[in-house]
Amino acid sequence: MIESRSHTGHRRRSLSQSLAQSVSSLCGSAESGIKRIVVRWGSAPGADPPRSEPEAELLLLDNACKWAKSNVKIQSEQENGAVVLTVDDDGPGLPPSIRDQVLQRGVRADEAAPGSGLGLAIVRDLTQLYEGTITLDESPIGGLRASLRLPS
Secondary structure (H helix, E strand, O other): OOEEEEOOOEEEEEEEEHHHHHHHHHOHHHHHOOEEEEEEOOOOOOOOOOOOOOOHHHHHHHHHHOEEEEEEEEEEEEEEEEEEEEEEOOOOOHHHHHHHHHHOOOOOOOOOOOOOOHHHHHHHEEEEOOEEEEEEEEOOOOOOEEEEEOOO
């Protein structure tokens, strides 16, 4: 189920088409095990969510959907002249001691899982290119929170 809500908490009928397609294709398959995806943004009623760098968005969504047990939460909002995209999942998360390391090329938290160790490093590189920041923290829903902040 993809649930989309505005800054006021009211359910929205339309979501930015590209973001909806990305969420659906990355997290919507039956094999993923994702049961609930919540998308929230702090833009004005009737407006599309604030957009950050699309390639970085896709990579963060891919990572969240790969590790989530059943829930992914995506939030996009304008904050102090920046676009802030936050992606939360309820997966195993990452210990604080390796969060900076997984932002480096080729570093993987779990060598048994599929992947190349490039996704989060590419997000970091794109974020730096656009003079932004990425942080990895513990998510309030139990897994990892990735926050991307870019000048608007």
